[in-house]
Amino acid sequence: MATWSTLNFQDSSSPLMEQMIFFHDFTLMILTLIIIFISYLMISLFYNKFSNRLLLEEQMIELIWTILPAIILIFIALPSLKLLYLIDENNKPSITLKTTGHQWFWSYEYSDFKKIKFDSFMLPTQEMSINNFRLIEVDNRIVIPMKTKIRILITANDVIHSWTIPSLGVKADATPGRLNQANFMVNRPGLFFGQCSEICGTNHSFMPITIESVSPKLFINWIKNQ
Numbered sequence: 001m002a003t004w005s006t007l008n009f010q011d012s013s014s015p016l017m018e019q020m021i022f023f024h025d026f027t028l029m030i031l032t033l034i035i036i037f038i039s040y041l042m043i044s045l046f047y048n049k050f051s052n053r054l055l056l057e058e059q060m061i062e063l064i065w066t067i068l069p070a071i072i073l074i075f076i077a078l079p080s081l082k083l084l085y086l087i088d089e090n091n092k093p094s095i096t097l098k099t100t101g102h103q104w105f106w107s108y109e110y111s112d113f114k115k116i117k118f119d120s121f122m123l124p125t126q127e128m129s130i131n132n133f134r135l136i137e138v139d140n141r142i143v144i145p146m147k148t149k150i151r152i153l154i155t156a157n158d159v160i161h162s163w164t165i166p167s168l169g170v171k172a173d174a175t176p177g178r179l180n181q182a183n184f185m186v187n188r189p190g191l192f193f194g195q196c197s198e199i200c201g202t203n204h205s206f207m208p209i210t211i212e213s214v215s216p217k218l219f220i221n222w223i224k225n226q
Contacts, residue, residue: 009021009024009166010166010167011167012167012169013167013168013186013187013188013190013192013213014167014168014169014170014184014185014186014187015185015187016086016087016168016169016170016184016185017167017168017169019083019086019169020083020169023079023080023083026079027076030072030075030076034072087169087182089183090151090181090183091149092149093149093150093151093183094145094148094149094150095110095112095144095145095148095149095150095151096111096112096150096151096152096153097109097110097142097144097150097151097152097153098111098152098153098154098155099152099153099154099155099163099174100154100155100156100157100174101154101155101156101157101158101161101163101174101196101200101207102119102156102157102158103158103159103200103201103203104196104200104201104203104204104206104207105119105120105121105122105207106119106120106163106207106209107119107120107157108120108140108142110223110226113223114223114226116223116226118140119140120138120139120140120141120142120209120210121138121139121140122135122136122137122138122139122206122207122208123137123138123139127139133193135205135206135208136193136195136208136210137208137210138208138209138210141191141210141211141212142209142210142211142212143212143214143219143222144186144211144212144213144214144219145213145214145215145216145218145219146186146187146188146189146213146214146215146216147185147186147187148185148186148216149183149185150183150184150185150186151181151182151183152170152172152181152182152183152184153179153180153181154172154173154174154179154180154181154182155174155175155176155177155178155179155180156174156175156176157176158176159176159200159201160173160174160175160176160198160200161173161174161196161198161200161207162174162196162197162198163182163194163196163209164194164195164196164197164209165184165192165193165194165209165211166194167192167193168184168186168192168211169184170182170184170194171197173198174198186211186213188213189213189214189215190212190213191210191211191212191213192210192211192213193208193209193210193211194208194209194210194211195207195208195209196208196209
């Protein structure tokens with residue numbers, strides 16, 4: 001979970017989020033080196049006449065600062081395109097989960113095994129126990145097996161919503177009349193929280209998402225008991 005002291009991403013809980021964090025760190029390293037280099041050149045302009053003449057009058061330096069940014073952009077673009085294709089790849093999912101956004105709650109449907117449908121509302125403060133998290137705990141959690149490829153189909157019933165789990169690297173708009181899809185795989189058991197990330201009305205901040213990742217055996221028992 002994110003806290004006020006968190007300056008970076010949440011800890012990754014899926015292979016896709018791991019790749020996103022790697023790409024972020026790689027790009028941030030390049031940007032940091034560029035900022036340091038440009039800052040050094042700007043400072044040297046004020047104190048070194050030779051540097052001033054070199055940067056403003058030499059044609060070679062103009063050629064360098066035209067070609068070098070193009071090379072840097074290629075090094076950033078290639079892993080970026082690879083990551084975009086990984087995000088859209090949806091090859092043979094084991095479970096399909098359909099979610100529908102409403103003002104202001106989520107509805108879920110498991111249709112692979114048998115008809116399992118339920119609504120998920122934010123848990124009221126007066127009904128919370130000491131182990132619950134305020135404003136992000138729900139009355140009906142999504143239960144999925146870990147280390148299993150999940151496809152989620154996302155739509156909305158009224159206005160645009162956005163289904164988001166930061167630690168899994170999933171964010172997809174729920175648009176009325178349109179079916180979006182995303183895929184993810186949780187690599188460890190636990191609870192993972194998210195919220196609607198599209199301003200959808202007065203209670204926008206009160207439609208959280210909670211995923212409970214369990215072992216396949218526990219998931220099968222949960223399916224049987226529904």
